[in-house]
Amino acid sequence: MRGLLVGRMQPVHKGHLEVIKRILEEVDEVIIGIGSAQLSHTVKDPFTAGERVLMLTKALTENGIPASKYYIIPIQDVACNSIWVAHVKMLTPSFKRVYSGNSLVQQLFKEGGYQVTIPPLYNRELYSGTEVRRRMLDGKDWKFLVPNSVFEVIKEINGVSRLKQLTIKEVNEIK
Numbered sequence: 001m002r003g004l005l006v007g008r009m010q011p012v013h014k015g016h017l018e019v020i021k022r023i024l025e026e027v028d029e030v031i032i033g034i035g036s037a038q039l040s041h042t043v044k045d046p047f048t049a050g051e052r053v054l055m056l057t058k059a060l061t062e063n064g065i066p067a068s069k070y071y072i073i074p075i076q077d078v079a080c081n082s083i084w085v086a087h088v089k090m091l092t093p094s095f096k097r098v099y100s101g102n103s104l105v106q107q108l109f110k111e112g113g114y115q116v117t118i119p120p121l122y123n124r125e126l127y128s129g130t131e132v133r134r135r136m137l138d139g140k141d142w143k144f145l146v147p148n149s150v151f152e153v154i155k156e157i158n159g160v161s162r163l164k165q166l167t168i169k170e171v172n173e174i175k
Helices: 014-023 049-062 081-091 103-111 129-138 148-156 159-174
Strands: 002-007 029-034 070-074 097-099 115-117
Touching: 002 014, 014 029, 014 049, 029 049, 049 070, 049 148, 081 103, 097 103, 103 115, 129 159, 148 159
Parallel strands: 002 029, 002 097, 029 070, 097 115
Antiparallel strands: none
């Protein structure tokens, strides 16, 4: 059986990996949808879809998860929620089960006739993209929240500098 997990992964952190590992205990393969793929270069969504695919691919490899167990597919948002499930189905291999902690995603897939499971969250207070980005901006230690390979990707793309620059840009736009 194949399952679907959709997440923004801004950035990929250790909580994502734990959820993926647990999902793979229930299904043979997981489709990992990189949600809001069209968004980047904002404080909430600083990384491009391609950068998130790179982070995820390297993190899964680093954690010994074989490529035969997953598909990574960027999924752009659509302006009409009622067609989003059809949009996702068009972009992905077939799947039977959907994993999501997002209530809208849960509702849309339930209405689409899918079995929806809320994945167990792994230390959510600490392992969240919001917390990783906050620590990056505050100059606090964040490296321990992400796999080493993700840290290296963020370093390679000057991700912390980008995030700080975006904060300046958004503050100036508010003025």
